[in-house]
Amino acid sequence: MAKPILLSVDDDPDVLRAIERDLRSHYGADYRVIASDSPEGALDLLKALKVRNDGVALLLADQRMPRLDGVEFLQEARQIFPDAKRALLTAYADTNAAISAINQANLDYFFMKPWDPPAEHLYPQLDDLLEDWRASYRPAFEGIRVLGTRWSPRSYELRDFLARNHVPYQWIDVEGSANDPETKLLLEALGPESSGIPIVLFPDGTKLFESVPADVAQKVGLRTRAQTSFYDLAIVGGGPAGLAAAVYGASEGLHTVMVEREAPGGQAGMSSRIENYLGFPSGLSGGDLARRGVVQAQRFGVEILSPQEAVGVRTEGSYRIIKLKDDSEISCHALMISTGVQWRRLDAPGIDRLQGAGVYYGGGATEALSCKGEIIYVVGGANSAGQAAMNFSKYAERVVILVRGDSLASTMSQYLIDQVKSTPNIQLWTHASVAEVHGETHLEEISILCSDTNKLERVAASAMFIFIGALPRTDWLKDLVERDDRGFILTGPDLMHGGERPKGWPLDRDPFLLETNIPGIFAVGDVRHGSVKRVASGVGEGSVAVQFIHQYLSKV
Ligand SMILES: Cc1cc2nc3c(=O)[nH]c(=O)nc-3n(C[C@H](O)[C@H](O)[C@H](O)COP(=O)(O)OP(=O)(O)OC[C@H]3O[C@@H](n4cnc5c(N)ncnc54)[C@H](O)[C@@H]3O)c2cc1C
Numbered sequence: 001m002a003k004p005i006l007l008s009v010d011d012d013p014d015v016l017r018a019i020e021r022d023l024r025s026h027y028g029a030d031y032r033v034i035a036s037d038s039p040e041g042a043l044d045l046l047k048a049l050k051v052r053n054d055g056v057a058l059l060l061a062d063q064r065m066p067r068l069d070g071v072e073f074l075q076e077a078r079q080i081f082p083d084a085k086r087a088l089l090t091a092y093a094d095t096n097a098a099i100s101a102i103n104q105a106n107l108d109y110f111f112m113k114p115w116d117p118p119a120e121h122l123y124p125q126l127d128d129l130l131e132d133w134r135a136s137y138r139p140a141f142e143g144i145r146v147l148g149t150r151w152s153p154r155s156y157e158l159r160d161f162l163a164r165n166h167v168p169y170q171w172i173d174v175e176g177s178a179n180d181p182e183t184k185l186l187l188e189a190l191g192p193e194s195s196g197i198p199i200v201l202f203p204d205g206t207k208l209f210e211s212v213p214a215d216v217a218q219k220v221g222l223r224t225r226a227q228t229s230f231y232d233l234a235i236v237g238g239g240p241a242g243l244a245a246a247v248y249g250a251s252e253g254l255h256t257v258m259v260e261r262e263a264p265g266g267q268a269g270m271s272s273r274i275e276n277y278l279g280f281p282s283g284l285s286g287g288d289l290a291r292r293g294v295v296q297a298q299r300f301g302v303e304i305l306s307p308q309e310a311v312g313v314r315t316e317g318s319y320r321i322i323k324l325k326d327d328s329e330i331s332c333h334a335l336m337i338s339t340g341v342q343w344r345r346l347d348a349p350g351i352d353r354l355q356g357a358g359v360y361y362g363g364g365a366t367e368a369l370s371c372k373g374e375i376i377y378v379v380g381g382a383n384s385a386g387q388a389a390m391n392f393s394k395y396a397e398r399v400v401i402l403v404r405g406d407s408l409a410s411t412m413s414q415y416l417i418d419q420v421k422s423t424p425n426i427q428l429w430t431h432a433s434v435a436e437v438h439g440e441t442h443l444e445e446i447s448i449l450c451s452d453t454n455k456l457e458r459v460a461a462s463a464m465f466i467f468i469g470a471l472p473r474t475d476w477l478k479d480l481v482e483r484d485d486r487g488f489i490l491t492g493p494d495l496m497h498g499g500e501r502p503k504g505w506p507l508d509r510d511p512f513l514l515e516t517n518i519p520g521i522f523a524v525g526d527v528r529h530g531s532v533k534r535v536a537s538g539v540g541e542g543s544v545a546v547q548f549i550h551q552y553l554s555k556v
Helices: 013-027 039-051 070-080 092-104 123-136 153-164 181-195 213-219 240-251 286-299 365-371 383-392 414-421 535-553
Strands: 005-009 032-036 056-062 085-090 109-112 144-148 169-173 199-201 230-236 256-259 303-305 310-316 319-324 329-337 359-361 375-379 398-402 426-429 432-438 445-450 455-460 463-466 521-523
Touching: 005 013, 005 039, 013 032, 013 056, 013 123, 032 039, 039 056, 039 070, 039 181, 056 070, 056 123, 070 085, 070 092, 070 181, 085 092, 085 123, 092 109, 109 123, 144 153, 153 169, 153 213, 153 286, 153 365, 181 199, 230 240, 230 319, 230 535, 240 256, 240 286, 240 329, 240 535, 256 329, 286 303, 329 535, 365 383, 365 463, 375 383, 375 455, 383 398, 383 414, 383 463, 398 432, 521 535
Parallel strands: 005 032, 005 056, 056 085, 085 109, 144 169, 230 256, 230 329, 256 303, 329 521, 359 463, 375 398, 375 463, 398 426
Antiparallel strands: 144 199, 310 319, 319 329, 432 445, 445 455
16 A cells, blocks of 8 residues: 655755655654655645545645745645645744634644754654544555546446456546545646546556557556467467367467457456356356456466457468457467457447447446446347346346347246346336437437337437347458358368368368368357357367367377
C-alpha cells in the first residue's frame, strides 16, 4: 500500500530543508514526505497526486510566501484534498494572522518558527493531527482506474477487454457519479483533459486518453509480440480448444505460442456459469475457467500473444507462416486453428448505431451490475441466452427473453429451461423478433414484431443482449484451407471424396482426424466442420490433436 503523503511548502530553502528533515526522521516510516519551494508548484503537485489517487495526510505551509501566502495556498489546496490536515508555519509576528486564519481557512493548527526542539513543539501536535486524520482515512484504490460513461461504446469496449483479460480496474462513470465529491475533484484535477474519455489512469501516474485496448494492453504488460520467430506449434485462437492444445502441447515439450485476438477464454469466457463441464458439480464461470487455463498454459511455458490477430497464413516447404495484424510473422512446423465462432449480427434498424450503448452481442458480463433495477431484453433461445438471462436476473428488475419460436424446448437444455421457469423476474416472450431499436445516445426502446398477432409493440428497454447463433470468421485462411460453404474448416474424413485424398495432398497417408487439407495445419473446436459446440468437446479436440501433431512432427 502506498504511504500517505506529508507535504511541506516554503520558499525559504533553509527552512524547507529543516522541516523536511524533521518530518522525515519522525514520520518517514509511515508517510512519504514531500517538499515544495513554491505554493504554485505545490498546487500542481497536488493535482497530479489526486489523479494518481494518492492520499495526502498533511499540508504544512509557511505563511510568508510571495504571490500566494500560506493561508491562501491552504485554502486552494483544500479544494483538491479536502480531508488533509492543514497547518501553517508562522513567525511570531504573524501570530494574529494565523489565529484569524483558523476560522477563515479552517486551519487545523499553526506552528511557530523555530520549532526546536521538534519533540516538544512539532511532533506531539502533528501526532494528534495525523491520528485524527487516520481515523477517517480510507486507503484509495491502488490499481488501474477507467473513467468513461456507461453509454459510450468505447468505454464499454475497454471495460470488456480489461474484464475478459482479468486485469483488475476501478470503473468511474463520470456521468453516473457526477455528484460524487471524489469524482468531481478528480475531474477538476484532470482539467480540460477530462473530456478525452475513456481515460485510463495507472498507479504510476501515467494517463491514457481516448484509450483503446491495444494501448492499455501494452501498458499492463500483455504481450502482443512473439519472443522468437519460430515455434514447434502455433495456435490461433485462445478459447477452450486452443487453451487445451496449448497445455497439452507445451506439457509434452513442444515450443508453443498461442495467438488470441481478444482475450483467452473465447466464447466460454463470456459464459456466466458453465454447469456441464466435468469436475465442477456446482458449475464455474467461463472467466474462471479461462483464468485457470491461462495459468496452466503459462506454467508449461506457453507464450500467449493477446490481443493479437492472425490475418493470413502461407506455407513455405515444411514451414507454416502466420501473418499477424501488426505485420509481424510467426513461423512454425505445426499450426492449430481454434478460432471458434463469432456472434451473428442482428439485422434491424438502429442496431449498429447503438452497439455498445445499450445493444450488446454476447454476455456483456461487464454490464450486468449496471442493469440493477432495470428492464432488459435477451434475444435468442439457446443455452447462452438462458445463462445470460439467469445471470442478469440477479441484478435487473425484469429480464425478458425474446424468441422467434413458440418455446425454448428445441434450443435450450432442459436444466436451463427449468431454471428460467422458476425465476420469477424472467419472462419468456415467444413469437417475437426485434424489428427496430430506438434511442438518441443509447438504447431506450425496442420495436418487437409479434408473429402470432402480426402486431408491432414498442417497449422501453435499457439494454438488449443478442445471442442469435454464431458463424466462423475464417476468411483470413483464403483458399489455402478447405472450408464448407459456411466457412467451417474441413478436417480428416470430411476431406476425403469417394476415397480420394484432397486435391494437392502431398503425403502417402490420409489426413489425420483433425488435420486440414494442408499437412501440419490442424483445426479444432467450434471452427471445425461438424464439431459439437461445447466446452468439453473443444477441450477434447484440442488435447487429442496434439497426439497427431507429434506424429506429424516425427516425419517433418
Ligand atoms: C455465452 C455462452 C455460454 C456458453 N455456455 C456453455 C456451457 O455452459 N457449456 C458448454 O459446453 N458450452 C457452452 N458454450 C459453448 C462453448 O463456449 C463453445 O463451444 C466453446 O467456447 C468453443 O471453444 P473454441 O475454443 O472452439 O472456440 P471459442 O471459444 O469461440 O474461441 C475462439 C477464440 O479464437 C479467437 N480468434 C478468432 N479469430 C482469431 C484470429 N484470426 N486471430 C486470433 N484469435 C482469433 C477468438 O477471439 C476466441 O477467443 C457457451 C457459449 C457462449 C457464447
